[in-house]
Amino acid sequence: MPPVKNFDSKSIPLHDLLRSTKDGKTQLPDFQRSWVWNDDQICSLLASISLSYPIGAVMMLETGNPDVRFQPRPIEGVTLNNPTEPGELILDGQQRLTSLFQTLLSGKPVKTKDTRGKVIYRWYYIDIAKALDPNIDREEAIISVPEDKIIRNFGKEIVADYSTPEKEYQNEMFPVSQIFEGSDWMTSHNEYWDYEKEKVKFFNKFNNDIVKQFEHYDVPIILLHKETLREAVCKVFEKMNSGGVSLTVFELVTATFAVYNFNLREDWATREEELKKHQVLRNIENTDFLQAVTLLATLEKSSVSCKRKDILNLSLEQYKKWADLVTLGFEQAAKFLHTQKIFSDRDLPYQTQLTALAAIFAALGDRTIGAGAIAKLANWYWCGVFGELYNSAIESRLAKDVPQVRDWINGCGAEPDTIRDANFAPDRLLSLYTRRSAAYKGLSALLLRDGGCDFFTSYPIDTLMEFNEAIDIHHIFPKHWCQKNGIAAEVYDCAINKTPLSAKTNKMIGGKAPSIYLTDIEKKSDILEDNLNEILRSHVIDPASLRTDNFDAFFQARKNALLDRIEKAMGKPILREAAKKIEN
Incomplete structure (x- = not known):
């Protein structure tokens, strides 16, 4: 035949x-x-x-x-x-x-x-x-x-x-x-x-x-x-x-819904205008929104999926049922990320994990969830970031996370796979150089979340960001000093030697040795040494090694302290015995 x-x-x-x-x-x-x-x-x-x-x-x-x-x-x-x-x-x-x-x-x-x-x-x-x-x-x-x-x-x-x-x-x-x-x-x-x-x-x-x-x-x-x-x-x-x-799935669904006299473009434009008032949601796409709606629509059928074919099979009735809850879910996600000190789309580790977060909030309904649930959600979120689990197989990860995190928070399910699968290799810190990495962005956010303050003003970094101060990730031991003292670029340029600081403070640091720039800061800001030491500790920096320009001691101490922070955020221990010894 x-x-x-x-x-x-x-x-x-x-x-x-x-x-x-x-x-x-x-x-x-x-x-x-x-x-x-x-x-x-x-x-x-x-x-x-x-x-x-x-x-x-x-x-x-x-x-x-x-x-x-x-x-x-x-x-x-x-x-x-x-x-x-x-x-x-x-x-x-x-x-x-x-x-x-x-x-x-x-x-x-x-x-x-x-x-x-x-x-x-x-x-x-x-x-x-x-x-x-x-x-x-x-x-x-x-x-x-x-x-x-x-x-x-x-x-x-x-x-x-x-x-x-x-x-x-x-x-x-x-x-x-x-x-x-x-x-x-x-x-x-x-x-x-x-x-x-x-x-x-x-x-x-x-x-x-x-x-x-x-x-x-x-x-x-x-x-x-x-x-x-x-x-x-x-x-x-x-x-x-x-x-x-390329034709997007949104355009195809738009054409399908138009048969029933429903203008999806106009509906999305209204929602988009409101959602993008939150800086962290400025990169949200209409396809992200449809993917979240599809996750909820398929969740009803106990066969969760958000692949292209699933979005194309989304009915207008399903869209209308879930669109408002998903909109609220994205708004709640923005609020949650704000508490984790992730304020803008530039600082967001994974755009794709934002879709999961919004769908989870929508799946939990319009009720306000308590502190215990927020803590669980934070553990799941940081496991996704530091486990770098939203780099690939995104659709499968989304389909697992939404029902598993919902049930776990509701007390009727086991710990999600994302938490069990997540692992952060200690030496990963040595390969984090730029904010293109989700883990790099996540580490910066953790330092803000846990109280990192500006060296010069003593203001919390997140407060300065709220008032549009120029904040970026800067070297603690300046690049020029490291080069003069024979520190390898792959060592001094990694995340262990970087922290979020204001542009003004970074300008004061310049290329000086830490012992010198700390003294300058104390004089110009009229701050006591003990108080400045507390600010350094807010960045998990060991004041003694920094003040004596001891790069090796500083580097090892901060590496361990950063791993402690990551462990706490993920809610699970890191296998540190796999770490390699750093040779300068």
Whole structure:
């Protein structure tokens, strides 16, 4: 038995295809983006068809599957007096078909852009003489003119005028908009030239060699059967979209919900505006939100999942049921992260773990959870960060964490896998150099959470951040001092020798030895040595080794102290015997 084909291939005359778009029989699914081709691209396309060059296949989806319903919309430039149910939806070929409809069939100037992106309105002509000259590139024969059909130079002087049919005839400029209705234009052209033999012969050659290329041009069509699954439609669009812009699952769900007169874009825009008032949520995407909703919707069925196919199968009823709770969940997540001293999207270790956190809050309901539950949530969160468990297999981790953390907090489930799986290797501290690492960001947040204060002002670092002070991660033993004293870069540049400080304090530190800059700080800030020592301890820095410029003693002591902090945050011991001895 031969395999079942999911598509057919055929060719359709260009004119018939464009008429189908004009009548609304062929439309776009609402997830398609707007038409974006510029003036040069349109000219090149017209030149290709005039030479009967291939312009690529158009891919369409047959409508009629009740399980794969998308809100249709006509291509740009088409106005339908009454809603029309299309027979096919364009998946690939929107830019080409829209360009051709607007230039050949709309009867209006084309709204496009120049190469700088400026919006312009254009009519298109074929220079008859240039088009028939074999020594001239065909694209040079396709002429784009302003809306008033008058070309001017930079001094506003008229260079060419095609603003009346008589001026078109006089200049032998054939309007592209007359391609499929050229007989009337040809008759008037010949009358204008009083049927001069050479002029008639000249135009007849143009008609046969150029115009008829458009009239006889066939467009290859790949038609997906209506039985094609929604997920497959999405995949096909991504693979074939000649615009090079990936289709997001949000856009596909938007088109699905639009069938039921629900505007997902507007709904999300309202939620997004509120959520992004929290700095830590500024990078939240609509797909993150849908993923969290899907986690809750599938949680009801005891088969938790948030893969692409699950999001695509999300019903409008499920979305409406969970969207408000998920919105609240993200807000509660922002509040929780604030208590952990993670204030902005820049400081967030894992964007993906934020989705899990929001879904967990939503799964717990709209009730306020107590201190014990918050402590459990913190243990889970920091295990995810320092175990670096949200680097890969994200969807599987999300699907496990949401039900497991919910049940654990509710007292009816075992410790989540994320806590059991998490382990922080002590020597990982030696490879944390920049904030690109989730663990690096997490370590900085812990220092703030546990009371890290600025050396000079003694203000808590998190307070300075709240008031938009410039805070960054700086060296404790300055880089210049370390280089002078033969400390290896991979040692002095790691997280053990860094801590969050204000820009003002870092400027005072400069490249000085700690013993010197600590004395300077004491004098300039009028602070007692014991008080400054307490501030150093708030950064888990051993004051004695810092004041004696003993890098080795400082380094080992701080490494152990940082591991203590990480252990406390994770709520579980770290296997320290695996640590390597540091050689300077």
